[in-house]
Amino acid sequence: xxxxxxxxxxxxxxxxxxxxxxxxxxxxxLAVEVALVIVLPIVMNLDPYTSDTAxxxxxxxxxxxxxxxxxxxxxxxxxxxGGRVSLIVGVSSMCISIAVGVPLGLIAGxxxxxxEAVIMRAADIFMSFPSLVLILVIVAVFGxxxxxxxxxxxxxxxxxxxxxxxxxxxxxxxxxxxxxxxxLGLGDAQIIFKYVLPNxxxxxxxxxxxxxxxxxxxxxxxSFLGMGIQAPEASWGNMVNSAQQYVTMIAxxxxxxxxxxxxxxxxxxxxxxxxxxxxxxxxxxx
Amino acid sequence: xxxxxxxxxxxxLMVPVFLIITFVVYALINAAPGSxxxxxxxxxxDITQEQIDQIYHEYGLDQPMVVRxxxxxxxxxxxxxxxxxxxxxxxxxxxxxxxxxxxxLTGTALVIAVLIGVTLGILAALKPGGVWDKVSSxxxxxxxxxxxxxxxxxxxxxxxxxxRLLPSMGMFTxxxxxxxxxxxxxxVLPAFVLSFSITGNFIKQTRSAMLEVLGSDFIKVARSKxxxxxxxxxxxxxxxxxxxxxxxIGLMVPFLxxxxxxxxxxxxWPGLGxxxxxxxxxxxxxxxxxxxxxxxxxVLVANVVMDIVYTLIDHRIELN
Numbered sequence: 001x002x003x004x005x006x007x008x009x010x011x012x013x014x015x016x017x018x019x020x021x022x023x024x025x026x027x028x029x030l031a032v033e034v035a036l037v038i039v040l041p042i043v044m045n046l047d048p049y050t051s052d053t054a055x056x057x058x059x060x061x062x063x064x065x066x067x068x069x070x071x072x073x074x075x076x077x078x079x080x081x082g083g084r085v086s087l088i089v090g091v092s093s094m095c096i097s098i099a100v101g102v103p104l105g106l107i108a109g110x111x112x113x114x115x116e117a118v119i120m121r122a123a124d125i126f127m128s129f130p131s132l133v134l135i136l137v138i139v140a141v142f143g144x145x146x147x148x149x150x151x152x153x154x155x156x157x158x159x160x161x162x163x164x165x166x167x168x169x170x171x172x173x174x175x176x177x178x179x180x181x182x183x184l185g186l187g188d189a190q191i192i193f194k195y196v197l198p199n200x201x202x203x204x205x206x207x208x209x210x211x212x213x214x215x216x217x218x219x220x221x222x223s224f225l226g227m228g229i230q231a232p233e234a235s236w237g238n239m240v241n242s243a244q245q246y247v248t249m250i251a252x253x254x255x256x257x258x259x260x261x262x263x264x265x266x267x268x269x270x271x272x273x274x275x276x277x278x279x280x281x282x283x284x285x286x
Numbered sequence: 287x288x289x290x291x292x293x294x295x296x297x298x299l300m301v302p303v304f305l306i307i308t309f310v311v312y313a314l315i316n317a318a319p320g321s322x323x324x325x326x327x328x329x330x331x332d333i334t335q336e337q338i339d340q341i342y343h344e345y346g347l348d349q350p351m352v353v354r355x356x357x358x359x360x361x362x363x364x365x366x367x368x369x370x371x372x373x374x375x376x377x378x379x380x381x382x383x384x385x386x387x388x389x390x391l392t393g394t395a396l397v398i399a400v401l402i403g404v405t406l407g408i409l410a411a412l413k414p415g416g417v418w419d420k421v422s423s424x425x426x427x428x429x430x431x432x433x434x435x436x437x438x439x440x441x442x443x444x445x446x447x448x449x450r451l452l453p454s455m456g457m458f459t460x461x462x463x464x465x466x467x468x469x470x471x472x473x474v475l476p477a478f479v480l481s482f483s484i485t486g487n488f489i490k491q492t493r494s495a496m497l498e499v500l501g502s503d504f505i506k507v508a509r510s511k512x513x514x515x516x517x518x519x520x521x522x523x524x525x526x527x528x529x530x531x532x533x534x535i536g537l538m539v540p541f542l543x544x545x546x547x548x549x550x551x552x553x554x555w556p557g558l559g560x561x562x563x564x565x566x567x568x569x570x571x572x573x574x575x576x577x578x579x580x581x582x583x584x585v586l587v588a589n590v591v592m593d594i595v596y597t598l599i600d601h602r603i604e605l606n
Binding site: 124125127128129130131132133134136137138140141142213217220221224225226227237240243244246249250253256260263264267268271275 | 303306307310311314315317318427430431432433434435436439440442443447448537540541543544545547548551552562563566567569574577578581582585586589
């Protein structure tokens with residue numbers, strides 16, 4: 001069903017989405033998390049960088065809610081700052097992937113010919129090589145600051161949205177209303193923005209959520225390997241890294257378990273929202 | 287004959303892909319600020335310009351990047367991947383030694399993923415909305431939501447450290463005989479964790495392919511002829527569900543290799559992934575390049591093999 005009036009479609013979409021318990025649970029978790037990582041560090045005056053020289057490897061206490069790490073930094077503060085990193089990486093990388101992937105998919109599907117050949121062949125090549133390996137090389141060469149990590153993960157994430165949009169454009173341009181628009185002699189830009197884009201974009205919403213969760217996972221894996229966010233900056237990935245030491249894994253679980261659990265909860269929340277969006281748009285996939 | 291032609295065409299198509307992948311990584315590495323030469327020069331404060339030029343020449347760094355790439359390719363054709371900056375050994379020998387363990391790990395993970403995925407997918411398709419369908423969704427969802435490194439650490443701390451059930455280090459226990467059984471025992475944890483995130487894809491593919499086939503006319507005819515349910519499902523429906531599963535295997539190989547980089551680090555698995563981590567930390571670019579070549583070859587060969595399997599299955603269906 002083509003929907004030409006996007007705003008009306010979106011209100012009913014939101015209503016249908018919020019009727020799903022999965023979506024509500026995911027959105028509530030994410031909202032609470034965003035609020036916590038923004039507000040708590042300010043309200044509680046938390047410092048994730050300074051060492052408490054009186055408390056190395058300290059267990060949770062009133063002074064340090066979740067204890068301290070091996071150089072006396074407050075784990076609770078680092079958890080919240082790590083949450084900021086995960087959310088920033090997830091959302092910004094996704095924006096880059098969409099900003100690159102959607103136009104490329106549109107061009108390949110609408111203009112076909114050489115565009116199609118080059119863009120879709122490039123997508124196949126990107127998908128045939130493990131992106132984590134490529135990211136490791138790029139980060140080793142250009143450094144592992146937060147902006148670089150966001151850009152690399154974002155740019156390498158273009159294939160999924162591009163393929164999705166491409167295959168949808170192919171089926172939409174065969175529809176009568178697009179063919180008649182072509183017959184009326186409307187310009188390409190007009191047809192793309194008025195008739196094609198609004199009707200191929202809905203599957204992209206669900207893929208945006210999955211794009212966020214995979215970007216968060218990739219950053220965490222990278223930081224876990226010691227190639228991503230570097231100490232003293234905090235990331236859930238580099239916090240979990242401390243568990244590679246036997247003593248930490250067994251006797252100082254406050255150093256890595258909370259970070260890993262936050263990671264899992266965040267990814268679950270994002271995926272719940274993603275699945276709900278997909279179910280609303282495409283009930284067949286349930 | 288047509289099939290051989292098709293396979294030959296697929297192999298020829300892989301050549302440009304291989305060249306593009308290796309060229310991109312080669313160009314990236316050459317964009318790195320500071321080369322191995324800078325380190326050598328920094329260690330000798332009273333070095334002359336002449337000596338600096340000499341060192342650049344020795345490492346081939348006085349040539350333009352494209353020229354160096356071509357001569358690197360030439361070396362590759364003779365099985366020469368250069369010398370590691372870190373160990374001063376030949377890179378070719380290093381990476382070939384590490385290939386076996388990585389193939390064992392990723393191959394086992396793939397087999398586990400296919401076995402669990404196909405089984406759960408079939409069970410889920412037999413009764414949509416039933417218990418097995420729910421188990422399948424939960425398994426798929428958990429697989430995509432647990433980062434493999436965190437899951438590995440949790441399982442190690444529970445199963446290896448506290449319960450002492452499974453080993454968590456390397457392919458064999460040092461000082462014990464290196465039997466296949468010992469290897470299998472060491473594979474359980476890393477291969478299972480590696481399989482976990484991709485199993486969902488096989489569940490989904492199998493389930494939807496089975497549902498599609500089960501709804502088609504020829505299954506209804508077979509059922510009406512009185513052929514038993516199990517026979518229909520396994521002999522007719524599953525055979526037709528094989529194609530999407532084979533396609534999925536090809537798509538999952540890059541994910542497995544990427545995941546192996548993380549798993550090998552955690553489980554001290556002596557494969558390409560752990561060598562990649564060490565080489566990148568040490569800025570050992572010839573080694574990084576060598577690993578890239580082998581990984582590219584592995585994924586491309588896997589693609590061709592899957593194409594061949596695909597045509598074989600397709601052929602059988604035509605004969606039926």
